[in-house]
Structures are given as C-alpha cells and as structure tokens.
Amino acid sequence: MTEQWSAPTVDGPVHATVPVPGSKSITNRALVLAALADRPSTVHAPLRSRDTLLMAAALRSLGIGVEDGPDGSWLVAPGTMRGPARVDCGLAGTVMRFLPPAAALAVGDVSFDGDEHARVRPMTTILDALRALGADVEGDALPFTLHGKGGVPGGEVTVDASASSQFVSGLLLSAARYEGGVTVRHSGRPVPSLPHIEMTVSMLREAGVEVDDSTRDVWRVAPGPVAALDRHVEPDLSNATPFLAAAAVTGGSVTIPGWPARTTQPGGAARELFERMGCAVELTAGGLTLTGPDRLTGIDVDLRDESELTPTVAALAALADGPTRIRGVAHIRGHETDRIAALAAEINRLGGDAEETEDGLVITPRPLRGGVWRAYADHRMATAGAIVGLVVGGVAVDDIGSTTKTIPDFPGMWSAMLGAR
Ligand SMILES: O=C(O)C1=C[C@@H](OP(=O)(O)O)[C@@H](O)[C@H](O)C1
Numbered sequence: 001m002t003e004q005w006s007a008p009t010v011d012g013p014v015h016a017t018v019p020v021p022g023s024k025s026i027t028n029r030a031l032v033l034a035a036l037a038d039r040p041s042t043v044h045a046p047l048r049s050r051d052t053l054l055m056a057a058a059l060r061s062l063g064i065g066v067e068d069g070p071d072g073s074w075l076v077a078p079g080t081m082r083g084p085a086r087v088d089c090g091l092a093g094t095v096m097r098f099l100p101p102a103a104a105l106a107v108g109d110v111s112f113d114g115d116e117h118a119r120v121r122p123m124t125t126i127l128d129a130l131r132a133l134g135a136d137v138e139g140d141a142l143p144f145t146l147h148g149k150g151g152v153p154g155g156e157v158t159v160d161a162s163a164s165s166q167f168v169s170g171l172l173l174s175a176a177r178y179e180g181g182v183t184v185r186h187s188g189r190p191v192p193s194l195p196h197i198e199m200t201v202s203m204l205r206e207a208g209v210e211v212d213d214s215t216r217d218v219w220r221v222a223p224g225p226v227a228a229l230d231r232h233v234e235p236d237l238s239n240a241t242p243f244l245a246a247a248a249v250t251g252g253s254v255t256i257p258g259w260p261a262r263t264t265q266p267g268g269a270a271r272e273l274f275e276r277m278g279c280a281v282e283l284t285a286g287g288l289t290l291t292g293p294d295r296l297t298g299i300d301v302d303l304r305d306e307s308e309l310t311p312t313v314a315a316l317a318a319l320a321d322g323p324t325r326i327r328g329v330a331h332i333r334g335h336e337t338d339r340i341a342a343l344a345a346e347i348n349r350l351g352g353d354a355e356e357t358e359d360g361l362v363i364t365p366r367p368l369r370g371g372v373w374r375a376y377a378d379h380r381m382a383t384a385g386a387i388v389g390l391v392v393g394g395v396a397v398d399d400i401g402s403t404t405k406t407i408p409d410f411p412g413m414w415s416a417m418l419g420a421r
Pocket residue numbers: 024025026093094163164165166169192193196197307308331
C-alpha cells in the first residue's frame with residue numbers, strides 16, 4: 001500500500017536546524033567490511049533505514065552477528081558465512097551489488113531477490129565478474145543464486161562499470177578475502193559516481209587493506225586480512241539536500257549539524273552546487289548553514305560524479321529563474337527508476353518544461369500548478385516532490401513511504417523543520 005502525502009506549502013522563509021541521519025553509503029560499506037573482518041567491529045551512529053536494515057538482516061541470515069549497541073551503534077561479530085540463506089535486497093543498490101561478492105565466500109547456497117523495481121536494475125556486469133573470479137553464480141539479474149564454496153580464487157577481471165560505480169565498489173570491498181586478491185579494470189564509457197569508489201578505497205585502507213588505485217580505471221586489492229572497524233558514520237549529505245533546498249527555494253536558512261569539513265561523500269559537492277544557484281553557504285562549528293537567495297539561478301552542470309543529487313537539482317531548477325542543463329547522468333536511468341524520464345514527466349505534469357536528453361535534462365522554469373507527483377518507488381523522486389510542493393500549492397506525493405529507503409521518517413523531519421519557522 002502506498003501512502004499519498006499532501007506536501008506542505010509555506011508562504012514565507014523556512015528557518016530551521018535539521019539533524020540528518022547517517023550516510024547510507026558509509027553504513028553499508030562498514031557493515032560489509034565488518035562482516036569480513038578478523039575481529040568484532042562497532043559502527044557508531046549508523047543509518048537505520050530500509051537499505052541498511054536489509055543489509056543487516058542479510059548478514060544475520062548468513063550467520064554474522066549484528067546486534068544493537070547501547071548508544072544506537074551496531075556491534076558486528078564476523079564469522080564464516082553459511083547458507084542456505086535468502087537475501088532480500090529491497091531496492092538497495094548497495095545490497096544487491098556489495099553483498100554478492102561477500103556471500104560468494106559463504107559455504108552453501110545464497111539466493112538473492114528484491115522489489116519489482118530492483119529486478120530491472122543492472123546486475124549482469126558484477127555477476128559475470130564474479131564468475132570470472134571463480135564464483136559459481138546462477139542468473140544474470142535479480143533473482144539469482146550463489147553456490148558458495150567457502151572461498152573464491154580471485155584474480156584479474158575487466159568490467160564495463162559505466163552503468164554503476166557500485167560494480168567496482170562491490171568487487172573491491174570483498175577482494176582482500178579472495179585467495180589471490182582482485183584487480184578490477186574498467187573498460188567502457190566513463191565510470192559514474194567515481195567519488196563513491198574513492199569512498200570504498202578509503203574505507204578499505206582504514207581497515208588495513210592494501211589498495212593500489214594509482215592507474216586510472218584500475219584498482220588492485222592485495223589479499224590479506226580486513227581489520228576490525230570502530231567507525232563513526234557521518235550524516236548523509238545527499239539526504240541533507242532536500243532540507244537545504246527548503247531554505248534555497250523559500251529564501252530561508254537551514255543548518256545541518258555535523259556536516260564534515262572533509263568527506264568522501266559525493267553529497268559534499270552540494271555546497272558548491274547550491275552556491276552556483278545563488279545560495280550563501282557557510283560551514284561553522286555548528287554545521288553547514290545555507291541561506292537562500294531571492295531568486296535561484298539556473299545552471300549548466302555535469303553531475304556524473306554526484307549523480308544521486310540529480311532529483312534535488314532538478315526540483316531546484318524547476319523553481320529557478322533561468323534554464324538549467326544537467327549532463328553526464330545517462331546511467332541514472334538504471335537507478336531506483338529511470339530518473340531522467342521520471343523527473344521530466346513529473347515536472348511537466350505540473351505545467352513545467354523539462355526535456356530529456358541522452359545524458360540528462362534541460363529544465364526551463366515555468367509557473368507550476370498543483371497535482372500528483374509520482375515517486376516511482378524512488379525515495380529521491382519523493383523528496384524532489386516535497387521540495388516543489390513547498391512553494392507550489394496542492395502538490396501530493398503519491399508514495400511518501402518510498403523515502404524510508406534511506407530516511408527513517410522523512411515526513412516527520414519535514415514537518416519538524418517547518419514547525420520551527
Ligand atoms: O556506492 C554507493 O554507495 C553509491 C553509488 C552510486 O551509485 P551509481 O554509481 O550507480 O550512481 C550512488 O548513486 C548510490 O546512491 C550510492
């Protein structure tokens with residue numbers, strides 16, 4: 001059952017401080033690394049939302065201990081993974097791409113499935129790569145089964161990762177535990193979301209794993225142990241962007257506490273994007289504060305590196321005072337939904353002017369009217385609808401529940417933010 005949600009509209013600037021839950025990308029990397037580590041780990045301030053709860057549940061079904069710590073942390077007790085097990089990936093790219101390479105180390109069968117929308121997300125590249133590295137995999141997309149033999153030879157593999165950086169990240173995360181380690185070479189159109197691969201490399205190094213990424217499009221992971229983690233998870237900076245956007249579109253000001261001065265999250269680039277659109281952004285000890293302008297400026301932007309920000313940028317663009325061109329994100333047609341088609345359809349349904357291009361969108365602002373904004377089961381489509389609804393009366397998001405993918409209570413956070421006006 002999906003839940004239609006009337007997006008609240010405001011008639012003045014939004015002023016609020018909004019604490020944002022932990023990063024999905026860091027939490028799910030930390031869980032996989034902790035499961036492969038040689039001793040128990042603690043993950044502090046993890047995100048607890050559908051994507052990470054599914055990862056935790058999947059690891060438990062494989063025999064890994066994932067217990068609640070006293071302070072909201074997760075305590076992870078590693079061990080030999082064992083099938084038979086069934087993994088529900090939901091719609092989480094990080095579960096469907098990060099867990100199979102780890103589960104290939106299990107003893108026994110591990111079957112994977114997910115939501116209807118997940119079954120059409122690209123998977124062949126990583127499943128073929130696992131076969132090439134010596135794993136026994138049945139299937140080319142969800143659902144599929146791994147016949148685990150308790151170990152994987154590893155070696156060198158060439159992949160076309162132009163559809164998702166997660167193919168590379170997934171292989172690298174488990175690579176140290178493969179007998180010969182793993183070398184991944186990318187061959188094809190440019191890899192999107194490269195900072196997410198850098199996040200993977202950086203977290204592997206934190207866990208004592210030797211990674212050579214000195215050659216472009218080649219990553220070499222040496223075989224060896226994975227050290228236990230004691231890891232704090234930063235706020236999810238991509239999930240912070242709808243809240244910052246609330247200040248941007250109303251000329252208000254929103255502070256996100258705990259915004260890191262340095263980060264491996266691509267969402268960190270949101271600062272510069274908002275500035276280019278005319279916002280003032282300041283990082284202090286209290287967090288990142290964004291103050292919106294009288295009118296937002298349209299921009300020409302390549303979002304290949306931070307493609308998960310596209311829905312927020314598109315929503316801002318529809319409300320700006322000049323055209324925006326978004327480039328470099330052809331692969332987001334394979335995200336939770338075809339985001340290029342979905343954004344164009346929903347902006348146009350409300351009377352806007354959004355045109356699909358091969359690798360992005362051209363959005364020319366027009367006065368918008370209320371109506372149903374469809375989420376397509378996609379959390380970031382839903383939050384984009386909330387941004388538009390803040391200044392366009394009568395917008396209803398058809399499936400606000402989709403936001404639980406990466407934010408446990410988006411409607412509650414949104415109304416708390418507006419209540420603080
Ligand atoms: O590794 C990760 O945590 C992610 C990588 C990116 O995927 P793509 O490379 O498929 O864009 C990003 O969009 C996704 O939200 C999270």
